[in-house]
Amino acid sequence: MGEINAQGGGDKKGKVRSKKASTKIDMTPMVDLAFLLLTFFMLATTFSKPQTMEITMPEKPKKEEQQPLVNEKKVLTLILGKNDRIFWYVGITNPKVEIANFSANGIRKVLLQKNQEIRNMIVLIKPDDTSNYKNMVDILDEMTISNIQRYALVDITPVEKELIKNLN
Amino acid sequence: MAKKVKVHRTPPSLDMTPMVDLAFLLVTFFMLTTKFAPDEPVIVDMPSSVSEVKLPDIDILTISIDKIGAIYFNLDGKYAREKMIARMGEKYGIQFTKEEVQKFSVASSIGIPIGSLKQYLNMDPELQKTTRQPGIPADSLRNELADWIVFARLANPKVRIAIKGDRQAKYPIIKKVIKTLQDNRISRFNLITNLEKES
Numbered sequence: 412m413g414e415i416n417a418q419g420g421g422d423k424k425g426k427v428r429s430k431k432a433s434t435k436i437d438m439t440p441m442v443d444l445a446f447l448l449l450t451f452f453m454l455a456t457t458f459s460k461p462q463t464m465e466i467t468m469p470e471k472p473k474k475e476e477q478q479p480l481v482n483e484k485k486v487l488t489l490i491l492g493k494n495d496r497i498f499w500y501v502g503i504t505n506p507k508v509e510i511a512n513f514s515a516n517g518i519r520k521v522l523l524q525k526n527q528e529i530r531n532m533i534v535l536i537k538p539d540d541t542s543n544y545k546n547m548v549d550i551l552d553e554m555t556i557s558n559i560q561r562y563a564l565v566d567i568t569p570v571e572k573e574l575i576k577n578l579n
Numbered sequence: 580m581a582k583k584v585k586v587h588r589t590p591p592s593l594d595m596t597p598m599v600d601l602a603f604l605l606v607t608f609f610m611l612t613t614k615f616a617p618d619e620p621v622i623v624d625m626p627s628s629v630s631e632v633k634l635p636d637i638d639i640l641t642i643s644i645d646k647i648g649a650i651y652f653n654l655d656g657k658y659a660r661e662k663m664i665a666r667m668g669e670k671y672g673i674q675f676t677k678e679e680v681q682k683f684s685v686a687s688s689i690g691i692p693i694g695s696l697k698q699y700l701n702m703d704p705e706l707q708k709t710t711r712q713p714g715i716p717a718d719s720l721r722n723e724l725a726d727w728i729v730f731a732r733l734a735n736p737k738v739r740i741a742i743k744g745d746r747q748a749k750y751p752i753i754k755k756v757i758k759t760l761q762d763n764r765i766s767r768f769n770l771i772t773n774l775e776k777e778s
């Protein structure tokens with residue numbers, strides 16, 4: 412081994428010099444790339460997951476089952492109509508229909524007040540065919556805000572359609 | 580003094596190894612955690628709510644309803660989608676080839692009646708993006724949405740159902756979807772919303 416080295420050392424100067432050069436490589440481009448990728452993936456990652464609202468609808472009643480009866484005085488009906496309007500009334504026979512909107516002073520006030528007045532209040536939400544999905548979500552939201560425990564999403568009846576027709 | 584001068588002569592190079600290590604570690608982390616949002620064929624402007632429940636990432640069946648009331652259906656999980664389309668084909672007497680099943684399993688939401696699905700899957704991907712999807716029929720006469728839901732639940736029993744409606748979607752369509760769910764004895768589902776910005 413030593414000999415070979417000695418032989419190779421014939422043209423000493425150049426080889427010795429090249430050996431002297433450090434074995435370190437310039438990492439700068441690699442680091443640049445690494446940080447570029449890092450930035451890209453950091454920005455591309457979506458941290459925000461969509462929000463969701465859980466809703467439980469009643470099971471479809473079987474025919475034999477008797478539906479529980481409720482006191483009509485405890486029922487607050489909300490009809491969601493056109494142009495973000497809400498028609499509301501308490502009770503079922505000869506209702507006195509009033510109009511509210513989705514602002515903080517509108518339906519929320521009514522809900523909070525009625526929730527205090529009526530114990531075990533039941534809210535029936537009846538979206539009209541002219542209302543949209545936003546109205547539905549908004550009113551379900553109001554239920555959460557006003558802390559109303561018992562509410563249901565119900566189909567509108569023809570009688571109620573007549574009722575709000577005159578007010579439209 | 581001489582010694583001090585020597586010290587100054589060495590170049591002020593700094594050991595970058597730990598920094599690079601960290602940088603690559605982070606790159607790897609972000610690469611693995613990033614999940615690119617698939618191309619949705621429909622833009623849904625969701626209403627906002629105060630609810631702060633997060634939607635889980637996996638096992639989600641999304642029913643999207645766009646502005647004009649077209650219904651789109653999406654199920655996550657490649658394997659479940661393969662199973663679902665096979666059963667769907669069986670029911671409607673449509674034979675899907677292996678490539679079609681493969682294409683379907685990696686696609687996102689679909690809003691195509693089952694009859695035209697085969698044609699849609701064989702389209703050029705660029706063309707697929709520009710095609711206007713008519714939505715899945717959910718009428719009482721021909722309720723394909725119900726079948727999709729049934730087979731999706733068979734393919735993945737753990738699936739949770741989420742409704743992603745546009746704020747302008749009309750209520751009768753929402754009612755139709757909810758009724759379809761109820762008819763299939765699904766009484767618990769999620770409504771996807773945005774977080775309310777101002778109260």
